[in-house]
Amino acid sequence: MSEARVIDGKEIAAKVRADVAAEVKSLKASHGLTPGLAVVLVGEDPASKVYVRNKAAQTVECGMNSWEHKLPEDTSEADVLAMVDKLNKDKAVNGILVQLPLPKHIDSTKVLNSIDPDKDVDGFHPVNVGRLGIGERSLVPCTPRGSVILAKSVIPDLSGLNAVVVGRSNIVGKPMLQLLLQENCTVTVAHSRTKDLPAVVRQADLVIAAVGRPEMVKGDWIKPGAVVIDVGINRITKPDGKGKLVGDVDYADCAKVAGAITPVPGGVGPMTIACLLQNTVDATKMQHGIK
Ligand code: GUN
Numbered sequence: 165m166s167e168a169r170v171i172d173g174k175e176i177a178a179k180v181r182a183d184v185a186a187e188v189k190s191l192k193a194s195h196g197l198t199p200g201l202a203v204v205l206v207g208e209d210p211a212s213k214v215y216v217r218n219k220a221a222q223t224v225e226c227g228m229n230s231w232e233h234k235l236p237e238d239t240s241e242a243d244v245l246a247m248v249d250k251l252n253k254d255k256a257v258n259g260i261l262v263q264l265p266l267p268k269h270i271d272s273t274k275v276l277n278s279i280d281p282d283k284d285v286d287g288f289h290p291v292n293v294g295r296l297g298i299g300e301r302s303l304v305p306c307t308p309r310g311s312v313i314l315a316k317s318v319i320p321d322l323s324g325l326n327a328v329v330v331g332r333s334n335i336v337g338k339p340m341l342q343l344l345l346q347e348n349c350t351v352t353v354a355h356s357r358t359k360d361l362p363a364v365v366r367q368a369d370l371v372i373a374a375v376g377r378p379e380m381v382k383g384d385w386i387k388p389g390a391v392v393i394d395v396g397i398n399r400i401t402k403p404d405g406k407g408k409l410v411g412d413v414d415y416a417d418c419a420k421v422a423g424a425i426t427p428v429p430g431g432v433g434p435m436t437i438a439c440l441l442q443n444t445v446d447a448t449k450m451q452h453g454i455k
Contacts, residue, residue, distance in 0.1 A: 168392070168422040171314050177434035180313065181226055184441045188227040191448065199448040200229030201259040201285065201440075202251050206244060206270065207237035212263045219261070219437055226441050229256065241270045245278055252280040258451060259285035259444035282451055285443040287339065296342045301450065303443050307374075308339040310435025311393045312347065315370055318391050318424040323348035328365050330354045330381065330412070331374035336395055340372055361385075373412035383417035392418055392425040395432050 191197045201223050205216045216232060223230035233247060244266070251260045260283045266272045276284075281291035287305040295302030315322060327349040331337040337353055344351045354364050356375075365371055365385040373381050374395035386392060396412030411428035419425050426432055449455070 168419045169318065169424040170419075171317060171391075171393075171424050171426045171431060173310075173314060173426055173431040173434045176314060176317055177310075177438040180310075180435070180438035180442060181222065184438070184445055185226045187445050191445070191454075192227070195452065195454065197448060197452060198227070198229055199258045199444050200231065200256050201261065201444045202231040202233065202254075202257045204233045204235065204244070204247055204251075204260070204262045206235045206239050206263070207267050209265065212265075215437075216263055219440065222437050222441060223444070228441070228444060231257070237267055239267075239270075241274070244270055244275055248275060248278045252278075252283065257283065258448040259283055259440075261285055261440065283447055285440055285447055287443070288335070293334075293339075296339060299346065303447060303450075304343065304439075305335055305339045306436045306439035306443060307336050307395060307432060308343050309439040309442070311336075311340065311372055311395060311432055312343050313439075314393055314426055314432065314435060315372075315391055316347075319370075322370065325349045325369040326352070326367050327370040327372065328352045328354055328368035329372045329374065330361070330365065331372075331376070331395075333374065336372075336374040340374065344370075344372075371413075375412050377412055378410050379412070379414040381413040381418060383414065383421045386418050386421040388421055389423035390421075392422045393432065394426050394428050397428060397433060 203216050203219055220230045220232055251257045260279050262275055276288050281289045284292055284303050287303040292302045327344045329337050329340045332353050332355045341351050341353050354361055358364055362385040366387055369390055371392045378398035378400050394411035394413040398410050400408055400410055402408050409429050
């Protein structure tokens with residue numbers, strides 16, 4: 165059997181960013197609006213610092229305003245809530261993202277729920293979760309949004325497909341279910357208690373792996389020709405002691421069977437920030453009643 169087509173997340177993310185940049189330009193011309201994204205980072209988590217730097221650079225590249233609010237590790241919960249409140253009230257700020265994880269002494273749910281739902285570009289607020297569930301216009305979590313774009317790059321109409329989502333997190337698995345339902349897929353959400361997981365995954369025309377277990381999905385779980393989207397990013401240590409990033413899918417094994425597959429890195433990862441930028445434009449349009 166021939167090897168699966170590789171879905172190039174970097175290339176597709178660049179296209180999304182180009183579309184965002186074009187939309188930003190046209191919003192400026194038609195309404196005099198420049199979308200703006202504020203990111204709040206509390207503490208010194210090295211991975212978070214890298215994410216935040218990349219987000220800011222790409223926001224500016226797309227022609228939008230970007231603000232980074234860096235707060236020390238020992239900032240009180242009240243001070244973080246006060247920062248969010250200030251950004252909620254600031255008309256120039258269209259999107260607010262509080263970088264996770266927050267330090268342990270801060271209640272993340274409380275902070276995320278204090279963000280104005282119309283500025284919640286992560287799509288984590290219960291109001292957005294509810295809007296997505298009933299098919300209202302909403303801000304949609306970035307990683308699931310990016311995953312659907314990647315799947316549609318191979319199969320533009322997902323209607324009628326059997327989709328199996330492995331993982332039921334609030335950030336990926338559950339919103340993935342809603343988005344795939346909107347695409348008219350028949351969706352199964354499998355998880356750690358699912359009986360005979362390989363047999364369930366074998367039914368799928370579209371597999372979305374989001375469990376956080378390195379290389380768990382094997383080639384003999386995959387229906388020949390299926391599209392495989394790997395949301396996992398896991399750092400493992402190889403037998404030679406070197407570190408390596410791998411997904412939740414055993415790539416080499418599954419690429420022999422799948423019709424198309426996303427690599428890690430270079431698959432879903434680059435799509436997340438691109439979709440965050442798109443969400444910032446969407447939020448701006450919603451706030452100003454623009455279709
Ligand atoms: N930390 C890692 N990924 C994310 C994300 O998508 N949103 C937020 N807010 N924090 C993160």
